Amino acid sequence: MKDSMTLPLDRRSFLKVTALAGGGVAIGLYAPSLVQAQGPGGGAAAWSLAARDYITVHPDNTFSIIAKNPETGQGIRHALPQLIADEFDVDWSQVKVVQADLDPKYGPQSEGGSRATPVNYDPMRQVGAGGRLMMVTAAAQQWNVPASELTTGRGAVTHASSKRTATYASLAARVAAMQPPSADAVKAAYKNPANFAIIGKPIKGVDNVAIVTGKPAFSLDIEPEGALCAVFEKCPVFGGKAVSANLDEIKRLPGIRHAFLVEAIPAGNNGLASGVFIVGDHFWLANNARRTLKVVWDEGPVATQSTVGYTAMAKRLAAERASAPAPAPAPQGGRGGGGGAAIGDAEAAFKSAAKVIEAEYYFPLLSHAPLEPQNSTAHYTRDGSLEIWSCSQTPALAHPARGAGIEPSKVTMHLVRAGGGFGRRLVNDYDVEAGKIARLVSEERMAAGLPTVPVKLVWTREDDMTHDQYRPSGYHFFKAGLDASGKLVAFRDFVASANSVVPANEFPRGFVENFQVTSAPVTPFDIPTGALRAPGTNGVSFVMQSFIDEIAIAAGKDPLQYRLDLLASPVAPAPGTAGGFNAARARGVLEAVRDMSDWNNRGRLPAGTGKGVAFQFAHAGYVAYVAEVTVGANKRIAVNRAWCAVDVGRQIINPLHSTNLVQGAFVEAMSHMMGWQITIEQGRVVQKNFNAYQPTRMNQVPASIEVKFLQTDFDPTGLGEPALPPAIPAIANALFAATGARIRTVPFGDEGYAWT
């Protein structure tokens, strides 16, 4: 294929056509709109406008369609090609999905923030619709008939009155010579969504056959010819340094080819830790050598830190600062909430309130624990370039380049399916390590007159769990005031922050006269933190929606109706909540889940069984759950059923996968609620494997999780994240309804609870 990197002379002409050898044609896209937001630091993007090739028309009238984004199980590898294929008007069976490499011509190629759908929905439709428009124009020219008399379908153009049909492949040569249509013409050619044949249909995962037959499909399965395998021993204490190690002894072990002690390369979470690489013929040999490895570590200052210490300081801060009137500035790194908030005068309102309640809530650090441990394979070659196969969610040439000490332009990156992401692979420390060890190995081999080889870096589960970027913990100290009618008149949250979310923009902000959120930092706190699925709200939803439940109970009200009543009464002048919160949409999901779950008849449930509700606005989506739980003897809990109402706009691209995502989010929420926490002792992580970090298992999941998508007249937004957070408080609130026990700390396993 001819490379087409020329800039468009006319920005209205953003489709570019390139003839292919063999009679095909490739259709690409210029998309100025994509070149905005996603550059480093929110500034201008690093890439310029460039041609992009998405569709290849093959001579047999089948079509290769590019999947531009990395796939970690969220289904984007078929979701984005579905958009192109439908507008192009081909049959899904004619489509072969091809994973893109990392290439600026594809614009943003990342998974995170549930952004792939909103960012790509329109551009992908434009690719397909523009392609179809050119096919129609070509057929009109060929037959000398008006384009308005032509229809398309299954990759062919038809002129009904003269009974002529031309496949797209037969029109390819003519299309290749055509001027591309304007953006306005392409948008005018969009399908009516009522006629979507692929968008909104239950398309199945494109890698499913490979997965069920055991074909190599994942990053860990990548093994270029001659590859060696590396493991990397890092200091168990964050920030610790390797001083010396018995490298000579290690190198004498059978099957061990190289060993290196390396210095740290500081670059935040995407830096290189100090440590020892061991490189062997295969993983087990390299990893087994760690039993012989002796490293002298300088553990550094973090070795004095512990979860117990953080908690003690949080309580001290709350005692000193929670009632302070002025909001303290939010700490650096706080997510989702920005700084504090002070609306009205909460402290004064507490004094005149008919009823005041207070509560302390806590949620812990969490590890992401994707089932595929981190890994990356790289080959540093004699010419100083690096080829890498990465399972990153946010692939970037800069990371392996940093490790290898080369320019990013010398890196070629292939995107490989990952065994889960959940935010862990937003950080690419393994790519930095792979770049480093690939260069060290190749240079040592070149010096010995040997050919360079690829190196596959593999982490163990223990490496993964003890060297993550953890979901920040949250210490929340709440106070609420109610008037004599039970109306919420004052709401306060003090956050003792360890890089924590400060929920300054969360509901009930905008629906209570006096609202105050403040924070103060827990220091020192030097545990790396990062984004876990639904980073702004995955913990905050538990504390906020549990405390709202407490407020409703204190008011003697139905907790679901109490939320609806609050949402129906914005405070004038309505500050609203940030991020475009729409109270009508929140009420919509609550009302829907009330009806789905037969909420109003919950009084008929047997003793020991209860229903709980929670809702969350997150990542532009609205989600409400009702969970029904039964609590037996010895605090044994079963979630019997769950109901979920979702509003992510007017179009669900793939209802099958979307339902799967919601159900999976609920199952993940059960892990957060019952079993998961990371604690720190002497600056190191205590939990090392799944035996101490139990995920939800099959015998614990409810008999059904019923999902309803409300189709509202708003632009489609992402789903992977918003479906998670409110599931946790829905279960917690159901536990309260069943037993009267209010649990304010996750995981509930620490409070003696266990799944039935």
Add this chain to the structure above:
Amino acid sequence: MVYSLSVNGRTQKVDVQPEMPLLWVLRDVLKLKGTKFGCGVGQCGACTVLVNGTPTRACLTNVSTVGTRQVTTIEGLPADASHPLQRAWLELDVPQCGYCQAGQLMAASALLARNPAPTDADIDTAMSGNVCRCGTYMRIREAIHQAARAGRRT
């Protein structure tokens, strides 16, 4: 040490250390990448293979202990995905990230071999050693029922 292993009906010699786990012999010596590494301590089930038909954690099974027993991996299921379980997995779109599914399928195939009509409780008992981080359990359960029904019809 040289061991003679019967994997998916084929006997192959491997020259490895006796304590090398079967998982890594399969993946790195025999180059059968379908069996997955998840935890290395028998907690997640991603490495589940059948040894004489019994679901076994390959990460905890030293190669020296396998002997002449028959090892079946995901690659031992039909390559055309025609096994009732594979077909049910495809029809119900079970995989999300898919990384655990080889282990899930092997555990499920052992279940159906000894119990052609499992109840939900039978499935939960047989499958609870296999973690799915994405949470596809409800579809796995449904797919096992569907495959069981298909198996009984044939």
